[in-house]
Every structure is written in structure tokens, then in C-alpha cells.
Amino acid sequence: MNAPDRYERFVVPEGTKKVSFERDTKIMDAASFTIEREEHTIGNIIRMQLHRDPNVLFAGYKLPHPLQYKIIIRIHTNSRSDPMGAYNQAINDLDKELDHLKNAFEAEMVKFSRDY
Amino acid sequence: MEPQSYARMPRVKIRELRDDYARFELRDTDASIANALRRVMIAEVPTIAIDLVEIEVNSSVLNDEFIAHRLGLIPLTSDRAMSMRFSRDCDACDGDGQCEFCSVEFHLMAVCRNDETQDVTSSDLISSDHTVVPVDFSDATIDASSDGISGNKKGGITIVKLRKGQEVKLRAIARKGIGKDHAKWSPAATVTFMYEPEIHINEDLMESLTLEEKKEWVESSPTPVFDIDPVTQQVMVVDAEAYTYDDEVIKKAEAMGKPGLVEINAKQDSFIFTVETTGAIKASQLLLNAIEILKQKLDAVRTSLDTVEADDQFGELGAHMRGG
Numbered sequence: 001m002n003a004p005d006r007y008e009r010f011v012v013p014e015g016t017k018k019v020s021f022e023r024d025t026k027i028m029d030a031a032s033f034t035i036e037r038e039e040h041t042i043g044n045i046i047r048m049q050l051h052r053d054p055n056v057l058f059a060g061y062k063l064p065h066p067l068q069y070k071i072i073i074r075i076h077t078n079s080r081s082d083p084m085g086a087y088n089q090a091i092n093d094l095d096k097e098l099d100h101l102k103n104a105f106e107a108e109m110v111k112f113s114r115d116y
Numbered sequence: 117m118e119p120q121s122y123a124r125m126p127r128v129k130i131r132e133l134r135d136d137y138a139r140f141e142l143r144d145t146d147a148s149i150a151n152a153l154r155r156v157m158i159a160e161v162p163t164i165a166i167d168l169v170e171i172e173v174n175s176s177v178l179n180d181e182f183i184a185h186r187l188g189l190i191p192l193t194s195d196r197a198m199s200m201r202f203s204r205d206c207d208a209c210d211g212d213g214q215c216e217f218c219s220v221e222f223h224l225m226a227v228c229r230n231d232e233t234q235d236v237t238s239s240d241l242i243s244s245d246h247t248v249v250p251v252d253f254s255d256a257t258i259d260a261s262s263d264g265i266s267g268n269k270k271g272g273i274t275i276v277k278l279r280k281g282q283e284v285k286l287r288a289i290a291r292k293g294i295g296k297d298h299a300k301w302s303p304a305a306t307v308t309f310m311y312e313p314e315i316h317i318n319e320d321l322m323e324s325l326t327l328e329e330k331k332e333w334v335e336s337s338p339t340p341v342f343d344i345d346p347v348t349q350q351v352m353v354v355d356a357e358a359y360t361y362d363d364e365v366i367k368k369a370e371a372m373g374k375p376g377l378v379e380i381n382a383k384q385d386s387f388i389f390t391v392e393t394t395g396a397i398k399a400s401q402l403l404l405n406a407i408e409i410l411k412q413k414l415d416a417v418r419t420s421l422d423t424v425e426a427d428d429q430f431g432e433l434g435a436h437m438r439g440g
């Protein structure tokens with residue numbers, strides 16, 4: 001009866017920002033990004049992509065609570081980079097990978113329908 | 117200066133492709149991408165499904181909500197779904213969710229006038245949009261007079277059965293949605309991936325086994341991964357992918373006093389996908405839509421100039437201190 005609406009899981013409430021960030025007060029080049037209405041799908045691919053960046057010293061994500069529909073990604077970089085830069089580059093690189101995957105699959109579909 | 121890119125260039129190889137089924141290899145990427153694609157295919161690629169039912173007459177044995185639930189679960193051809201609007205975002209109908217941009221209307225009218233039981237099926241649904249219709253499962257290779265499963269005469273999915281004098285009359289509204297909201301919107305019947313196994317047999321150690329021992333070892337695998345060449349009597353891998361990572365052959369080798377007889381590793385960058393759809397969209401389209409949805413999701417989480425710095429600790433004072 002008092003269950004939250006199902007769409008609460010994926011619709012960002014009005015007046016709430018999809019992404020916000022908070023700098024670490026004690027460590028240089030460390031920050032946490034809070035992403036509203038996302039979960040493991042996005043959290044895990046961004047984390048793994050950040051691990052490919054040699055300037056990233058630490059990258060991790062957590063889903064704080066199953067009924068809090070947000071994830072927190074924490075990034076710590078060296079002085080050659082910064083969390084915001086590393087975060088945006090990870091997203092751009094993932095986007096590039098997906099573009100490539102789409103083209104590769106479409107080319108393979110053409111090849112497959114011709115060969116078989 | 118263009119910043120250095122750490123993007124990967126994955127490779128794909130299709131093994132099998134039918135309308136509702138695909139099997140393909142995905143290489144040169146990692147499990148996070150494979151799993152993201154799997155999750156998006158199941159829960160975030162949109163389809164169209166019946167979401168509102170107004171029942172005018174129902175004298176069947178099933179109650180109204182029972183029929184409404186069954187209607188919701190009928191897969192509808194959803195090639196339009198990607199370009200359609202979600203009713204909650206539709207400004208043309210102001211959240212009513214009944215306009216042409218965000219909904220499709222269906223009508224169903226059935227009366228049984230004979231002594232014989234009458235099946236009301238998904239093929240009795242009359243759609244207002246010829247591109248959005250119940251998925252047709254009838255197979256041309258099977259006798260057209262029966263679908264072979266439910267035994268009904270005209271194919272389609274049985275909704276309710278009527279006896280003489282019973283009637284069902286209703287109007288239904290189908291809307292765009294995703295599996296995360298309700299499983300009826302999931303286009304996926306199954307989406308799975310496995311790590312490609314790499315199997316190395318230690319030939320020297322294997323040759324120290326008698327033919328009997330080799331047979332015993334081959335038999336220890338619950339799935340047919342290995343076999344013995346009838347001519348050379350050598351143990352060979354016949355189907356590496358039949359291996360279920362059950363470790364049985366490794367335990368068997370140890371029990372036989374031959375540890376290291378076989379080494380099996382899961383390749384961390386190669387995956388074999390199996391995709392099966394409900395028929396709402398094609399299997400190949402499901403993957404392409406999943407890639408598109410994942411790209412849209414990534415785009416939505418990009419930071420922009422108006423990304424705010426969360427300041428729970430200091431509130432307005434924090435903003436003031438930064439000169440805001």
C-alpha cells in the first residue's frame with residue numbers, strides 16, 4: 001500500500017540533478033560523483049573503464065541502499081589528471097567503444113546474411 | 117590536443133541468426149560491457165504492451181483483472197517503440213497517455229454463439245496501428261489449422277475460452293515501457309553470456325594413462341567436452357563450450373593421481389552470447405537497441421557546466437565561501 005511507485009527507480013524527480021559531485025576535503029584530486037536513478041549497469045562499466053586510465057589511482061562505485069535509487073562513483077587520480085577529467089574521458093571512451101561495437105555488429109550482419 | 121583514448125575495439129562474430137534468436141561471439145572487451153549489454157537487453161530496451169484495459173462486457177469465467185493481466189503479457193510487435201514517447205513524457209496528451217504519439221488502441225469483441233467452446237486469442241485483438249499487432253507465432257511449416265500447442269484453431273495466444281452465450285468486449289491501451297518497470301515490457305526471453313573456455317590437455321601426462329583410464333576420465337565430465345579418437349586413441353576436445361566450469365574433470369584427474377592432466381581457463385575478454393526474444397523485436401535489433409540505449413544512458417550521466425557541486429556540509433555558507 002505504501003510501496004514506492006515503480007517508476008521511482010528510473011525517473012529522476014523534478015528539481016534533482018542527474019549528476020552531482022563532491023570534492024574530497026582531505027585528499028587532492030579525489031572526488032565522489034552521485035548519479036541519480038542509475039545502478040550497476042552504468043556504475044560497473046564506468047568503474048572498469050576508469051581502471052584502464054593509468055592516471056586513475058582509485059575508482060570504485062557503490063549502490064548505497066536498494067531503496068535509494070542512486071550510485072556513488074569515487075575517483076582518485078594523480079596530479080596529471082583530475083576526477084572530473086577522468087570521469088568524462090571514461091564516458092567518452094565507452095561511447096567510442098559502443099559506436100565501434102554497433103558498426104562491427106552491423107558489418108557482421110551483412111557478412112552473415114551473404115555467407116550463410 | 118586530442119586526449120589519449122583508452123577505448124577498446126571489440127570484435128563480433130555471428131554464429132546463428134534467426135528472427136527471434138541470435139548466438140554470437142563478443143571479443144576484446146571485458147565482463148562489465150558484456151554484462152551491461154545483457155542487463156540493458158533484459159530490462160531497458162523498450163517495447164509496447166497493453167497497460168490499460170476498459171472492460172465493457174465480461175461474462176466469461178475469468179474475472180476482469182485476470183483478463184487485463186493476460187492482455188498485458190501478450191507480446192506486441194514493437195519496432196516503433198524506440199521512436200515512440202513514454203506516456204509520462206508526452207506533452208501531446210498531457211499525461212493522459214492516450215494519444216497517437218504514446219499509445220496504441222486495441223479493441224476486442226467476442227461472443228460465443230455455438231455449442232462448441234470458443235477460444236478468444238491474441239489474434240482477436242483489433243489494433244489501431246497496423247505496425248503494432250500481437251506477435252504471430254504461427255509457423256507456416258506446421259499445419260495451419262492448429263498452432264500445435266494450445267490446440268486452438270486460429271493460432272495466437274489464448275486469452276479466455278467462452279461457452280455458449282458468454283461474451284467479452286473491451287478496449288485496451290498499449291503503451292511504451294521497459295522491463296525495469298514491469299516484466300511484460302521486456303523484449304528478452306533469455307539473454308545469457310558465457311566466458312569462452314580455453315582447454316589445454318597435458319599430452320605427455322595423458323599418454324601415461326591406459327585406454328580404460330582415458331575412457332573413465334572422459335566419462336567423468338557431466339557434459340560431452342572430451343572424446344577419444346577411435347584411430348589414435350588420443351583424448352581430444354570435441355566441444356570446449358559444453359564445459360560448464362564444473363571442475364569435475366580436474367577433480368577426477370587429481371583422484372587418479374594425475375594433477376595437471378588438463379588446464380581449463382575462462383578467457384576474460386571473450387564471451388559467447390545467446391539472445392532469444394519474445395518476438396516483440398528481432399534478436400539482432402535487440403542488441404542494436406541495447407547499444408543505443410546504453411549510449412543514451414552514458415550521455416545522460418556526462419557532467420556539464422551546470423553540474424553542481426554537492427555541498428551538504430556547509431549549505432549556503434559553503435557556496436558563499438567559494439564566492440558563489
Ligand SMILES: [Zn+2]
Binds near residue numbers: 203206208
Ligand atoms: Zn501522449
